[in-house]
Amino acid sequence: GNSVTQMEGPVTLSEEAFLTINCTYTATGYPSLFWYVQYPGEGLQLLLKATKADDKGSNKGFEATYRKETTSFHLEKGSVQVSDSAVYFCARYLNNAGNMLTFGGGTRLMVKP
């Protein structure tokens, strides 16, 4: 079926550590891929996206590369900050498949000073 799987959290890191949050997807077509972030008490915000294979989305120091061969879209950041503490959601959008986003379960990131 069509789904999105991401690593379970919480992920706890010290400030300036390197971050990787894994995300893999299944799809019968060519989806667009997204990372959304949800800060405490706030709504979902789009962090970055990639619409085709080998595209790299980037924003606020975060990056993710659309890997068709491994069906992955892992989120990375070289040096996290306390303000990055939030829940991160990987999502897939597939045209002509309900026009909805399919989300992973979310990964909580906690960054300690």
Added chain:
Amino acid sequence: DTGVSQDPRHKITKRGQNVTFRCDPISEHNRLYWYRQTLGQGPEFLTYFQNEAQLEKSRLLSDRFSAERPKGSFSTLEIQRTEQGDSAMYLCASSLGQTNEQFFGPGTRLTVL
């Protein structure tokens, strides 16, 4: 503020009562989506509108749930005879045309006692 707005932000109700939520999308966004998010999970698609037409409904949307978008602008989501299992965050999102980038509101948190 020109983002997606939702009202109310919080709703506490007793089992068996009816509740109605409202979503105001970004102006001129013709697509509007409803999602449900339970604690510790990613959002799950409920339904979507293109203008005033409801084009997709998830199997999650039981017959106790009804959504409308009468004039192609704001939307309402009504839950009749609420059950404790309906307790969740109800998210609204909007997008423009064929773009796959959805903008989310802050959500309405429903608690059914």
